Amino acid sequence: MSQRSVEIYDTTLRDGTQQEGISLTANDKLVVARLLDDLGVAYVEGGWPGANPKDDEFFERAKTELDLQHAVLTAFGSTRRKDARPEDDEQLAALLAAGTDVICLVGKTWDYHVEHALRTTPAEAVLMVADSIEYLRSQGRRVFFDAEHFFDGYRTNADFALAVLKSARDAGAERIVMCDTNGGVLAQDVQRIVGEVATALGDTALGCHFHNDSGMAVANSITAVLEGVHQVQGCVNGYGERTGNADLCTLIPNLGLKMGLETIPKERFERLTTVSHHIAEVINLTLDPHLPYVGNSAFTHKAGLHTSALARRPDAYEHMSPAQVGNHTRVVVSELAGRSTVLAKAEAQGFELTAAQAQGVVDKVKELEHLGYHFEAADGSFELLLREAQGWKHHFFELESYRVFVEHRAGEVLAEATVKVTVGDERIVTTREGDGPVSALDRALRAALIDAYPEVASIKLIDYRVRDLDSSDGSSARVRVLAEHSDGHDSWGTVGVHPNIIDASWKAVVEGIVLGLILTRGPDNGG
Ligand SMILES: [Zn+2]
Structure with missing residues (x-):
């Protein structure tokens, strides 16, 4: 029997950028798309063409600059407006102009939204979905359908929600993706509803898209997969609006390494930590150290007794080998720690200490921690x-002296630092300014060293x-x-x-x- 596979659909570049504090240039997006391709996800959703100029620039540049080896680039957008023809619709035109083979089209499945947001009839809402998909199919595109607010819609009016899904399928959508747009659903409802939809839609390929407002996005995605869903959507590091989307960095190892499903290529799991950290760097947000699998603290141990046992039997204290996802065991030093912690940490950092040296470090750490x-x-x-x-x-280098001045003049505050060092036989004196004393000192020291050590620039x-x-x-x-x-x-x-x-x-x-x-x-x- 062949291994069951689950498609990984990444929406970091669209839904992920909805997070407060995230703003990516078209160039950043190209970098992130390449990293996701390198990780081996099946689909990379690049953005929403027509919604903002940056996304348009991204799709334009992607045509010539993005050479994805593994992933398929998709464009996201909404169905046609009410009471209009798809061929006259600007949004659909922008989606086609983006030039991707796959388009992910979002439409309403909650009657409450149809009535109050769209202000149209249920029959027209169904047509908006079906017409749009048929039109995009007639233009030679593959279409996935994102059923917005699906779980809320199904709970209030299952007949209407199912009617929309069926018409999307009949119009030619290849994936029917159930979205928990408000993020409020719990796993037991996911299990029931996805089970009922799977029965109602026969062998249509289903997908899911969960937000984390109840802290359930990853658990709900796994529940949906257990109920037969073929595609999971999510974001790297759980980025996304409010509390974020399902975290792919948790989902991928859960599905692939623990449940034995085919997700990304086997040999690429060990890239996960690097890709997660690299994307955080591009996004310019400090990565939460406590993220499962990829966080700096994900395999960090503290207590003294535990760490000596850890060195002998790692599988007794870690749920998996961190190397499988490219992370590593860390041991933190604190004054509670004894010699075994210091030895374990030294070994983890590639040092072999004699017993006397280890005792010396323990004594020094205690003394310094006291200070x-x-x-x-x-x-x-x-x-x-x-x-x-x-x-x-x-x-x-050898430090002779440093000094720093802070001057407040005419409402401006400026700091100036002078550093005197000796590098080899040469005495070097440099002065630099900065916004504050620390940045002035940092600049002055790096300026003093740059001739001898050009790498200090980076x-x-x-x-x-x-x-x-x-x-x-x-x-x-x-x-x-x-x-x-x-x-x-x-x-x-x-x-x-x-x-x-x-x-x-x-x-x-x-x-x-x-x-x-x-x-x-x-x-x-x-x-
Ligand atoms: Zn979403």
Whole structure:
């Protein structure tokens, strides 16, 4: 018996961009489409032609610039207007002009919407769907039908909702996609309704499209698949309006790795984490670390006892091997942790410590955490501790001094920093301005190093957080700075603590650049 397959239909570029804070240029969309193709989804919905100029530009450029190897590009749009002919309809014309082989057409299946939003009769609403599909078919296009508000519609008037689906099928729609547009349906209703629709529509290929307003989008999609649905629609990282769409990064491994269904090509599952993070980068939103499968914390362990057992028997503490989806086990260090955590984390980062070195790191972590350091979000600073425990010291540059001024003049605030360093035999003095003292220091240091280490140009400070630490032990108050750095490929966190916010920041900035240099040159190539 051949393996049952489920089509993955991605709508990140259309429904996903409805999320607050997401705005993609046509160029961004081309990049995301290529990443989705690389992941191996069956369909990439590119946008809504005619709805905005960016989507029109995307489809125009896609004709020559997008060479998808695996996925099929689709265009999304609504049916013809009421009481009009499809051949006169601007929306349908824009869909055809987009030039995709497949068009996903959305139409009303809830009588309440027909009455109050469309303000027409049920009979005309059915015709709007059927006429539009027939017309697009006559122009040589494949059509999928998105039945908007289907579950609400079915619950209030099943006869009308089913009549729309049947007319869409009879007009030539290849997929009948049941959409939970408001995201309120629960799995038991999905099971019942999809089961009834599957019986009513015979062997028509069904699809589903769930929103996450009840926290059920992935569970509902799986329930629908169990009831025979062939296509699931969703977004990478669960992006989408309000609480988002069904998260494909959770659904794909659930369906493919746990349920044994054919989804994306087998060898591509391990690309999932990279594609998820890369798309988050293009979208310019920090990825939620707690996302299943792909989040940075998805396979992160904390407690000391547990981590020593984890090193021996990972399958006792992880629901699957993270490598299957391209993620990895992380062990976080905290002052609760003993030597086994430090050893496990060192090993995970590729270090072999002697027992004495490990004890040295444990003592150092305890001492620093007492001062307010925190290594859970500062893998980079922890790596430097491990190297130092092995007797390593960086020779990329030597700091002589830094200073920074902040000037308020005529309503403007400007910061200026001067850094003096020695690189090899050369003493370098640079001054740079910035919006604030930390960015001025960061720029001045990178300017001082750029001749010797051109790659510092691509090392960026991508996140910077300051926290006041209260001085319960009677010592002076301190601040902790957590900084996240990236070279566009990898990212690493560093931490600095000091009574003075500038010096705490300086430490985090310097360590960020040292780690970036270790990445490009190896630990021993400096100076
Ligand atoms: Zn939607």
